[in-house]
Amino acid sequence: MPKVFNWHLNREMEYPYEEVRPEKQFCAVFNINRCVGCQTCSMACKATWTFSKGQEHEWWNNVETKPYGGYPQFWDRKILEKLGPQSWEGDTYAGDTIFEAAPEGEVALGYYPEQREWVYPNIYEDTPAAETWQPAVELPVHDVWMFYLQRTCNHCTYPGCLAACPRKAIYKREEDGIVLIDQERCRGYRKCVEACPYKKSMYRTTTRTSEKCIGCYPLNEQGILSRCMAACVGKIRLQGWLHAPDKAQEDNPFDYLVHFAKVALPLYPQLGTEPNLYYIPPRWAPREYLRQLFGPGVDAALEKYTDPDPILFGVLRLFGMTDRVIDSFQVTKEAAIGFDEAGRELVRVLLDEPMYIRPAYDARFDVHRFNEP
Amino acid sequence: MKNTQYAIRNTVYLFLGVLLILAFAASMLNAPLMAAPQADIVSTFVSKALPVGDPLSPLWEQATPVDVPLSAQNIAKPLHLSPSVKSARLRSLHNGRNIAFLLEWDDPERNLGLGHDAYKDAAALQLPLDPGQPFVCMGIQGQGVNILHWRADFQNDVEGGFADIETLNPRLLANVYPHADDPAFMPARAASNPLSQREKLSPVEDLSAVGFGTLSAQVHNDAVGWGTWQDGRWQAVFARPLVTIDSNDAQLEPGMTTSVAVAVWDGAKKERDGMKAVSAWLALELEKAPPAEVVKAPPAEVEEAPLAEAAKPAPAEVVAPRPAGIGIFMIVVGAGLAAMGVGYILGRWRPSPGEHS
Numbered sequence: 001m002p003k004v005f006n007w008h009l010n011r012e013m014e015y016p017y018e019e020v021r022p023e024k025q026f027c028a029v030f031n032i033n034r035c036v037g038c039q040t041c042s043m044a045c046k047a048t049w050t051f052s053k054g055q056e057h058e059w060w061n062n063v064e065t066k067p068y069g070g071y072p073q074f075w076d077r078k079i080l081e082k083l084g085p086q087s088w089e090g091d092t093y094a095g096d097t098i099f100e101a102a103p104e105g106e107v108a109l110g111y112y113p114e115q116r117e118w119v120y121p122n123i124y125e126d127t128p129a130a131e132t133w134q135p136a137v138e139l140p141v142h143d144v145w146m147f148y149l150q151r152t153c154n155h156c157t158y159p160g161c162l163a164a165c166p167r168k169a170i171y172k173r174e175e176d177g178i179v180l181i182d183q184e185r186c187r188g189y190r191k192c193v194e195a196c197p198y199k200k201s202m203y204r205t206t207t208r209t210s211e212k213c214i215g216c217y218p219l220n221e222q223g224i225l226s227r228c229m230a231a232c233v234g235k236i237r238l239q240g241w242l243h244a245p246d247k248a249q250e251d252n253p254f255d256y257l258v259h260f261a262k263v264a265l266p267l268y269p270q271l272g273t274e275p276n277l278y279y280i281p282p283r284w285a286p287r288e289y290l291r292q293l294f295g296p297g298v299d300a301a302l303e304k305y306t307d308p309d310p311i312l313f314g315v316l317r318l319f320g321m322t323d324r325v326i327d328s329f330q331v332t333k334e335a336a337i338g339f340d341e342a343g344r345e346l347v348r349v350l351l352d353e354p355m356y357i358r359p360a361y362d363a364r365f366d367v368h369r370f371n372e373p
Numbered sequence: 374m375k376n377t378q379y380a381i382r383n384t385v386y387l388f389l390g391v392l393l394i395l396a397f398a399a400s401m402l403n404a405p406l407m408a409a410p411q412a413d414i415v416s417t418f419v420s421k422a423l424p425v426g427d428p429l430s431p432l433w434e435q436a437t438p439v440d441v442p443l444s445a446q447n448i449a450k451p452l453h454l455s456p457s458v459k460s461a462r463l464r465s466l467h468n469g470r471n472i473a474f475l476l477e478w479d480d481p482e483r484n485l486g487l488g489h490d491a492y493k494d495a496a497a498l499q500l501p502l503d504p505g506q507p508f509v510c511m512g513i514q515g516q517g518v519n520i521l522h523w524r525a526d527f528q529n530d531v532e533g534g535f536a537d538i539e540t541l542n543p544r545l546l547a548n549v550y551p552h553a554d555d556p557a558f559m560p561a562r563a564a565s566n567p568l569s570q571r572e573k574l575s576p577v578e579d580l581s582a583v584g585f586g587t588l589s590a591q592v593h594n595d596a597v598g599w600g601t602w603q604d605g606r607w608q609a610v611f612a613r614p615l616v617t618i619d620s621n622d623a624q625l626e627p628g629m630t631t632s633v634a635v636a637v638w639d640g641a642k643k644e645r646d647g648m649k650a651v652s653a654w655l656a657l658e659l660e661k662a663p664p665a666e667v668v669k670a671p672p673a674e675v676e677e678a679p680l681a682e683a684a685k686p687a688p689a690e691v692v693a694p695r696p697a698g699i700g701i702f703m704i705v706v707g708a709g710l711a712a713m714g715v716g717y718i719l720g721r722w723r724p725s726p727g728e729h730s
Contacts, residue, residue: 052558053538053550057489105452115489166451166646168586184564187588189646191451205489205541207561207569208526 054206097272154275164195235320484640
């Protein structure tokens with residue numbers, strides 16, 4: 001089996017195909033700290049792509065409550081249990097990936113969730129884990145805690161689904177790294193559903209093929225954000241193009257967040273697929289749990305996020321401020337500015353928004369103001 | 374010296390003469406030039422319509438069944454090293470126009486493979502595009518194979534219509550399915566994926582492959598058939614015309630020897646794709662039709678076939694009977710003439726004039 005370099009693991013790993021990186025990689029950063037769990041993203045996706053017969057259980061985008069929630073139910077706990085306890089040595093992963101732990105005769109370690117596991121996408125919504133009966137919400141870590149985890153296809157650099165498809169009906173686009181299932185060639189074997197550790201490949205009974213998130217590539221091709229990204233009410237999402245660490249550009253907001261500031265971390269990097277969705281971890285959740293989800297970079301990321309420098313502060317202001325893909329950015333003393341691929345200004349956000357203080361009593365109309373904006 | 378040359382020339386002429394007489398005799402007696410390899414299975418000639426839709430037809434009694442041992446596909450991942458079906462019984466009939474196979478195997482549970490967690494029972498016959506034995510696992514580039522794939526799910530579609538969500542999940546409630554008739558939202562169906570098509574004509578797919586991962590449905594599906602499950606046993610018929618207009622099909626003719634391989638999937642054990650029970654190649658001989666019988670082969674419209682309409686292109690008309698012996702005769706005569714030419718050149722060889730005097 002060829003050896004490929006997985007920079008999330010800081011080491012080479014086994015993968016059935018050679019290392020080929022796209023010209024640019026579809027990616028997104030989710031700021032978990034800002035998510036209110038409104039599911040507008042889930043509905044935007046559902047209303048665009050998966051509202052037809054046979055897709056009732058398909059939520060290409062979902063938001064689940066951690067630690068108990070999961071769609072399909074307990075997906076992460078199940079694959080972690082199958083993988084067994086693994087360890088990191090510093091920044092290097094010392095355990096096995098799903099490819100290295102593959103059972104004999106299989107390409108990857110995985111399992112096929114039954115239909116009933118897919119039908120409660122928001123099970124355990126808002127259910128917290130608690131160390132105490134008392135209200136305990138003091139930072140740095142709350143004793144009673146939960147948080148929302150935003151999930152879509154990770155458009156992995158080393159996709160489990162692609163590796164497992166015996167028909168090579170799954171491919172990763174050269175131009176943007178989006179992973180697609182060829183609906184003409186798929187024969188519904190469901191090996192991709194088994195092998196995707198994030199369970200973002202889904203079997204559709206009315207076409208007898210598997211389907212998955214297509215990254216809204218028809219929108220991306222026009223420089224427009226995917227539906228789930230653009231619809232985000234809480235402005236927690238930023239979507240664009242990421243480069244590998246050796247090609248990182250400091251003025252690319254994703255390269256900046258992931259490679260320079262290192263505040264955005266991959267979800268379950270130990271699984272080995274090099275996923276391309278990144279998360280700013282929630283400040284209030286137990287560190288040990290976060291390290292299991294996001295790897296060894298959690299502590300440094302939270303430290304940086306808690307006390308952001310002016311550039312990071314500026315980039316964080318750009319989240320959710322435009323429905324166009326921000327290709328590069330600049331932070332001045334007054335504003336954070338996002339530019340498109342042609343270098344045209346897309347959005348300018350003031351770092352300090354002006355504040356107006358009005359007297360509580362307005363003598364002109366003889367009225368009292370009550371917390372007007 | 375000169376005598377020696379004449380002796381050589383005479384010997385050559387004598388040899389050629391004997392060869393010509395032998396070739397003529399062989400062509401008259403319709404004898405093969407070479408001994409054919411021992412056939413593992415013979416497709417028996419019958420001058421009747423083939424029971425392409427009836428695995429239980431008494432006509433199958435006329436074909437000699439062969440028990441085919443099956444074992445795991447153990448080369449390409451994913452592997453399934455203990456497939457549940459260990460052997461299958463195969464027999465074949467042809468009538469000079471169409472060929473049909475009856476495959477029987479034990480399977481305690483009938484699986485249609487409909488729904489999220491279900492997998493279908495299925496079986497396949499693989500024929501090499503060119504007679505011979507290419508790589509048995511789906512062929513290789515340049516030596517492709519033609520696969521007839523009987524599927525329990527397709528048969529259910531033909532029989533009872535395409536199982537929609539109301540059938541699969543009767544307790545599921547949806548207020549509205551917007552754009553329900555817009556093919557854009559059934560991408561696999563819009564992309565002509567045969568699995569997703571509502572209207573199925575045949576439970577047998579006509580497929581091509583040139584190696585692992587290359588299996589493709591043909592544009593022209595020339596295959597028909599039918600399966601019956603009773604008492605823990607599947608009996609499935611696979612049938613097609615001997616000759617088709619499709620270059621992706623193996624072309625067959627009475628008297629020929631080619632190969633066939635068998636694969637069986639047990640849906641209850643989640644067998645699909647390369648996770649299957651397979652056989653090695655079997656030598657398949659198509660019994661030669663008596664020349665008079667070939668002409669008597671029934672026309673296509675009287676084929677006893679509930680799925681006759683499924684055999685889309687009408688089977689090609691059987692070409693006027695042409696005993697294979699004449700072909701052999703022509704080849705031998707050609708070879709003889711070529712040898713005569715060589716002999717003539719040899720005979721013309723003379724010692725140099727100096728030696729002659």
